[in-house]
Amino acid sequence: MSALALIDGNSFYCSCERVFDAKLERRPVIVLSNNDGCAVARTAEAKALGIKMGQPMFQIRDLCRDSKVAVFSSNYALYGDMSRRMNAIYDTFSPDVEIYSIDESFIDVSRLPVKDRTAWASDLRSTTRQWTGIPTCVGIGPTKTLAKLANKAAKKLPGGVLDLSDPAEQTHVMADFPVGDVWGIGRASQLKLAALNIRFAGQLRDMDPKLARQIMTVVGERIIHELNGRPCIALETVAPQRKGCAVTRSFGSRVTTKVEMEQAVADYATRLGEKLRRHGLATDHVTVFMHTSQFNDDEPQRNVSMTVDIPEATNDTLTLIKAARRAVDALWKSGYRYSKAGIITQDLMPPPIPQRALFDNLDHDRASKVMAAMDEANRRWGRATVVPAAVGIAARSAFTTKFEMRSPRFTTRWDELPECR
């Protein structure tokens, strides 16, 4: 009988900020999206104030000031490092761990010599809390979907742990568990289910799998089986090869000139190259898109994209910039206030092995040496220490993303270490 635990950090980004400032412990805390646009993480206190997931900052600015909400820009260097520390702890509890997201991991408990799974989970929780400072919840079930459901239900329990191994207990919890909170049921499916008067997880579990397939594709059918304790979604302890890679950003302020757009896209292409090289991958095409803001629908709208092929798969930044620039050239049209652009690639592959023929030119070699030197300089002295000229002086450009309330990178930069006084 399979048994999986799902552990996740409570209000994870907010909890990371609290670890480094004890004074935040009793205050509502929120963390903002890129560009300081909207709230993407809220503590229980912030939720109680009525701050919604994804709510734009300009709508809650007054509330945050009046209620003394601690507001942070997102600090992914910090969250990523805290995540690594947590997973290092999970590895000591089980050999089979799947890192599902930055703050969630599935852990196989079926093969562990554990009698009391609730006690085991409580130990996992308290160890994680003690060693990293991050509060968590743990849900256990025979399938991933039931483990997720147990985890969600555990959030309301004082112990922060719920074991749903027992079918009677599953039935009890699912009876009033909102169907929209089931893993994999989004807004569209929720609407279709409501039309069938299916509102709770228990009703969804008892639905005819064939009907589920009709209205929600095979994804929906799998959910029914998983809720019935029949596993359809396997634990993946080794991360599969990634398939695509993208760098997309909203601008700090609207872009109206071609020069700014070229610099922004060159900057994104530079990041894309860094990412590809970090993963040891390459691509033979890039798609560039740019669009105006859908929220200003009284303004002229434009939403365009173009794919440019690259003759040979590469992760060389200068080649990527050249391809991206061709797309910008073709796509650019003035008279619009662009709010966002990005560069996307799919079908990633390993970089081609350089040909070492007698009369081969050495461009290939030289390019990869330049990239390696650039990556090393940026690793040692901070991102964007060395950038291609096409990017311009990004720090002074209008498109630069806003991070006005970012906390220090406490755990990953020596010069930003916290001090004890």
Add this chain to the structure above:
DNA sequence: TCTGGGGTCCTAGGACCC
């Protein structure tokens, strides 16, 4: 004035082939 970013998976429909 100000509204995130980066992924995966699935399906329908068109292009193309024999």
Add this chain to the structure above:
DNA sequence: TCTGGGGTCCTAGGACCC
């Protein structure tokens, strides 16, 4: 007016996730 059947492959778009 008649004008097959059945494969495969690719892409765009929808849905969902954190």
